[in-house]
Amino acid sequence: MLKQALQIVIERAPQVFRPGTKLYKSSSGPAILTATSIRSRAISSLTRTSDYSKTISTRSFSTSRTMASTKSFIEVVKGRRSYYLLNKDAPISDDAIVQLVNDTVLNLPSFFNTQTARLVVLLKAEHELFWDMVGEVLKPIVPEADFPATEQKLGMFKAGYGTILFFEDPAPVKALQEAYPIYADHMPTWSEHTSAMHQFVLWAGLEAEGFGANLQHYNPVIDLKVQNHWKVPLEWKLRAQLVFGGKAGEAGEKTFKPLEDRVFVHGK
Numbered sequence: 001m002l003k004q005a006l007q008i009v010i011e012r013a014p015q016v017f018r019p020g021t022k023l024y025k026s027s028s029g030p031a032i033l034t035a036t037s038i039r040s041r042a043i044s045s046l047t048r049t050s051d052y053s054k055t056i057s058t059r060s061f062s063t064s065r066t067m068a069s070t071k072s073f074i075e076v077v078k079g080r081r082s083y084y085l086l087n088k089d090a091p092i093s094d095d096a097i098v099q100l101v102n103d104t105v106l107n108l109p110s111f112f113n114t115q116t117a118r119l120v121v122l123l124k125a126e127h128e129l130f131w132d133m134v135g136e137v138l139k140p141i142v143p144e145a146d147f148p149a150t151e152q153k154l155g156m157f158k159a160g161y162g163t164i165l166f167f168e169d170p171a172p173v174k175a176l177q178e179a180y181p182i183y184a185d186h187m188p189t190w191s192e193h194t195s196a197m198h199q200f201v202l203w204a205g206l207e208a209e210g211f212g213a214n215l216q217h218y219n220p221v222i223d224l225k226v227q228n229h230w231k232v233p234l235e236w237k238l239r240a241q242l243v244f245g246g247k248a249g250e251a252g253e254k255t256f257k258p259l260e261d262r263v264f265v266h267g268k
């Protein structure tokens, strides 16, 4: 019975005791949870009446904001497209953009609640600087004859209003791999899934607010320059760049593979 209960607590542990979680319970400052301490806390919680989760500091965040869009969720999903022709028109304020990013980061799921996504939001001049940097990095790499086309493409991105850089922090992944070797091989993939979820929600969320956006992958060649400039920890992995701005043109034609080849329903 105790063994069974212990197993349940250990399996649930990551949701309550996350690596990196700060526990504010002593006067000597916050204690950071490690993978090993997760297990020992899970075990000791069985023999105590108090609940450790109650000692975890919970900061309250305001997540309420007025959405410009009155579309249903699926309408937003259907409306999201890749928009490459962008301009500097912003349908919402910078604060509302940041709020959208904050709401996304706080509320999206992550494997074992590891919360590995790290986002850098670049607006206006900082966004333009980013795309200038991409050009500087690509110039010596791209064949000279091809560079004008590359430059033109980068100019399209620079014409937008902002870029969100999606990083993943490998530290919580490593801690969980050590704590749960049986799942270790899957965890880097799950970290990618977590990042992709953030990318999609912000892509669709920005669209719902009236922006157009497109997704780019100039990593890894730009990583070092970008991480040095914006003081991003070098361990974090850049996974994607979401460019957004006012819509200056339509999305391209899109073809659809038949649903019959892609969705299979049983038991209806």
Ligand SMILES: Cc1cc2nc3c(=O)[nH]c(=O)nc-3n(C[C@H](O)[C@H](O)[C@H](O)COP(=O)(O)O)c2cc1C
Pocket (backbone or CB within 6 Å): 080, 081, 082, 083, 214, 215, 216, 217, 251, 252, 254
């Ligand atoms: C995982 C993923 C990676 C993508 N990478 C790029 C990219 O590097 N550059 C680009 O221009 N578009 C990229 N796209 C956009 C796709 O080409 C685009 O979503 C697809 O053609 C369907 O068009 P739609 O976005 O208008 O629905 C990517 C999309 C996904 C989901």
